[in-house]
Amino acid sequence: MPRTHRPENPRVLWHLVSFALVFGCWEIAGRWPISVAFPPFSQTVLALLRMLADGSLPKAYLSTLQPLVIGVILCGIAGIGFGIGMGLSRAVEWFTLPVFIILQAAPMAAIIPLITYIYGIGLTAKVLAVVFLAAPVVVMNSYKGIRNTNPSLIQMCRAFLGTRSQEVVKIILPHAGALIFAGLRLGLAMGFIGVVIAELLITPTGIGDLITYHSSVADYPEMFAAVASIILIASLTIHGLERLERRLFPPELRGSS
Amino acid sequence: MSADAIVEVAGVGKTYEGRVQALVDVSLGFPSGKLSTLLGPSGCGKTTLLKIIGGLIPATTGEVWVKGRKVEGPGPERAFVFQDFALLPWATVLRNVAFGLELRGVPTAEREEIARQQIVEVGLAGFESTYPHQLSGGMRQRVGLARALAVDADIILMDEPFSSVDEQTRRKFQEELLDLLRRKQKTVIFVTHSIEEAAYLSDRIVLLSPRPGTVSKIIQPNIARGQRSADEIRRDKNYLDAVDEIWQILRRYVA
Ligand SMILES: Nc1ncnc2c1ncn2[C@@H]1O[C@H](COP(=O)(O)OP(=O)(O)OP(=O)(O)O)[C@@H](O)[C@H]1O
Ligand SMILES: [Mg+2]
Numbered sequence: 349m350p351r352t353h354r355p356e357n358p359r360v361l362w363h364l365v366s367f368a369l370v371f372g373c374w375e376i377a378g379r380w381p382i383s384v385a386f387p388p389f390s391q392t393v394l395a396l397l398r399m400l401a402d403g404s405l406p407k408a409y410l411s412t413l414q415p416l417v418i419g420v421i422l423c424g425i426a427g428i429g430f431g432i433g434m435g436l437s438r439a440v441e442w443f444t445l446p447v448f449i450i451l452q453a454a455p456m457a458a459i460i461p462l463i464t465y466i467y468g469i470g471l472t473a474k475v476l477a478v479v480f481l482a483a484p485v486v487v488m489n490s491y492k493g494i495r496n497t498n499p500s501l502i503q504m505c506r507a508f509l510g511t512r513s514q515e516v517v518k519i520i521l522p523h524a525g526a527l528i529f530a531g532l533r534l535g536l537a538m539g540f541i542g543v544v545i546a547e548l549l550i551t552p553t554g555i556g557d558l559i560t561y562h563s564s565v566a567d568y569p570e571m572f573a574a575v576a577s578i579i580l581i582a583s584l585t586i587h588g589l590e591r592l593e594r595r596l597f598p599p600e601l602r603g604s605s
Numbered sequence: 606m607s608a609d610a611i612v613e614v615a616g617v618g619k620t621y622e623g624r625v626q627a628l629v630d631v632s633l634g635f636p637s638g639k640l641s642t643l644l645g646p647s648g649c650g651k652t653t654l655l656k657i658i659g660g661l662i663p664a665t666t667g668e669v670w671v672k673g674r675k676v677e678g679p680g681p682e683r684a685f686v687f688q689d690f691a692l693l694p695w696a697t698v699l700r701n702v703a704f705g706l707e708l709r710g711v712p713t714a715e716r717e718e719i720a721r722q723q724i725v726e727v728g729l730a731g732f733e734s735t736y737p738h739q740l741s742g743g744m745r746q747r748v749g750l751a752r753a754l755a756v757d758a759d760i761i762l763m764d765e766p767f768s769s770v771d772e773q774t775r776r777k778f779q780e781e782l783l784d785l786l787r788r789k790q791k792t793v794i795f796v797t798h799s800i801e802e803a804a805y806l807s808d809r810i811v812l813l814s815p816r817p818g819t820v821s822k823i824i825q826p827n828i829a830r831g832q833r834s835a836d837e838i839r840r841d842k843n844y845l846d847a848v849d850e851i852w853q854i855l856r857r858y859v860a
Contacts, residue, residue: 503661504691507679508705508756518708522695600738601695 387569392576395569400466404558405577412578415471419478423535424577425565427486428528434487435494435524436516445491452484456542474546475551481542482535489531493524533589540582564586610634611655611792612658612760616667618817621655626817628651631669633820635812637759640786640793642803644851645813645821646858651796652688652764656817658794659685659762671760681709684758688765688796692737698724699733701748704754716755723751728781743770743778754785760792767812768798780835802854804828804847805838812851815858839847 371389378388387395399405430448433440459480467473497520505515546554555578562571619628627650635641638828643651656662658669660678669676678706679685684705692701699720700707706716723732727747736823746766767775779802785860786793797803803810804826814821826847828838838844 498691499690500687500689501693504685504687505708507659507661507683507685508708508752509679509681510708514708519693522693601736 354589357496369466375399385566385568387572392572395567396573396577399558399573400571405574408554408558408574409581410554412547412556414545415474415478415546418471419475419542420482420532420539422475423478423482423539424477424532427483428531428536431487431490431528431531432494432521432524434491436520441491444487448484448487451480452488454480454489456481456545457549460545460603464550473550477546477550478539478542481545482539485538486531486535490524490528493527493531494520496527497523499577523602526593526602529593529597533586533593536585536589537582540578540585544578609637611637611672611847612794613669613670614658614667617654617657618655618666619650619662620665623714627855628657629665629817629819631813631819632667633823635792635794636809638790638793639808640795640806641809642746642795642807643811643813644797644799644800644803644810644855645818646815646855649813649815651820655762655764655794655796659683668808671732674741679799680857681756682758683760683762684753684756686749686761686763686766687744688755688768690737690742690749692745692748694737697734697736698729698740698748701737702737702751705752708758719755720751721753725784726754727751740771743774746778746834754789759790759806760794762795763795764797767802775802776835777814782806783830800848800851804851805843810851824850 375389378386378391381388396405430440430444434444435441436590456477460477463473463480464474467476501519501523502515505519510518543554544556547554548560552560555574556575559571562568614631614633614635617628617631618626620626621828631654653662657664658671658676660669660676660680660683660829671680672743674680691706693766696704699717700721703711703716706719711719721733726728728748729744729748729751732740732744737748740748750763750766752764758793767778770778783806785791794830795806807826810824810826811820812824813819824847826843828841828843828847830838830845833841
């Protein structure tokens with residue numbers, strides 16, 4: 349971003365300071381050493397660069413991102429659809445809401461063996477793992493966004509002769525937009541968790557394979573680099589979406605009145 | 606009931622589910638081209654009655670007739686000004702004012718033209734592209750008023766429109782409202798808590814009894830407004846008599 353806000357500069361500075369502190373401690377702890385399986389920061393960075401250079405990391409991400417992207421897109425379409433449906437219609441709410449409440453509470457790791465039993469160990473199973481983890485939060489956010497529409501705005505719409513479909517398009521959906529988008533962002537965060545769990549528990553592919561393989565041959569810097577890279581990518585993506593969200597839906601344009 | 610009543614309320618009662626009896630057997634007519642206020646203690650059913658007239662909620666018993674037609678829901682001849690403004694927070698002043706026309710399918714250029722005129726009319730010129738959160742409570746209510754004026758309804762229903770502004774602004778609004786009504790032929794039904802406001806603005810004051818609300822008395826202050834200033838009106842004997850008469854009735858309710 350070319351624009352730099354002056355008040356943001358000190359914040360950026362503090363972020364850098366806190367990163368330096370964390371990485372410094374990591375370096376010291378690695379050199380101590382607290383465990384042979386815990387490499388210092390510098391070696392992890394070097395391992396990361398090696399894996400980038402030999403192409404193993406980019407290749408791993410190419411296969412990890414597949415189930416993630418497919419799963420999140422599915423959730424985006426179907427999940428938002430269900431959420432909106434539940435928010436608008438009591439009938440849809442009645443038979444769908446319990447499913448998503450149960451899904452939200454279910455421990456994922458316990459469901460994965462079931463998924464592999466039914467769908468095998470291919471891409472389908474991994475996509476499903478992402479969907480199962482991401483869908484509840486996407487659906488519930490859309491549903492809540494719809495349900496929390498300011499009733500006085502709906503009454504206003506009716507008073508000025510708005511039809512039910514105008515009410516949905518001009519009042520309810522714009523009102524719910526921010527929460528729906530936030531749901532997608534949280535869904536993506538859950539999707540990252542889902543895809544890594546799937547790659548560790550179902551069949552080692554992509555980044556899950558890198559982690560499993562390097563830990564089995566005791567290449568700890570490589571293993572740590574793989575773990576750190578997925579954390580980095582996930583948090584950068586989520587952070588980017590959060591900024592986009594604040595831009596698309598400025599909080600002051602969402603409040604009621 | 607007077608022959609020139611544009612709105613007629615006949616035997617209206619309202620019981621909310623949960624068995625709250627808000628209104629019983631309210632019958633009265635609102636004369637065309639006049640400003641009538643609904644005045645009464647808190648919770649007596651003023652908002653309920655106004656919303657029933659507006660067609661926003663159904664009456665449990667009785668019926669409402671507007672221009673000789675039975676009310677089944679909202680209609681183009683009635684416009685509502687809400688106590689809590691009910692503005693779209695994500696829309697500019699211009700779009701908010703034009704929103705009633707937008708819902709009716711009026712083309713953009715035409716409705717924005719009308720909205721701009723109304724924005725000038727309520728004294729908000731220059732604020733067309735600001736958002737509600739950037740406006741004071743008083744200015745937001747002007748937006749709500751402009752929106753109601755933009756659809757050019759004959760009857761304007763106002764629910765305590767000036768209750769969330771300070772006293773000075775309130776008096777200014779009252780004068781502006783009277784000024785506006787001199788220029789446009791509108792029937793206004795106005796809910797208020799304030800005795801002074803009712804006496805100052807109204808051609809007719811409908812006093813409601815405490816819950817369950819029913820018509821307790823109708824007062825016609827008969828203040829000769831003409832071109833007189835606000836201060837002159839507030840010293841008018843008929844104005845002072847009306848304030849006193851209302852207070853004599855209401856004081857029995859607050860005891
Ligand atoms: N949706 C509702 N469900 C149940 N009871 C309601 C509902 N709306 C209003 N009431 C009750 O009906 C009565 C009349 O309410 P209403 O809002 O019409 O009074 P009001 O005269 O406008 O009061 P205020 O001066 O405080 O605005 C009150 O006792 C209120 O609690
Ligand atoms: Mg009220």
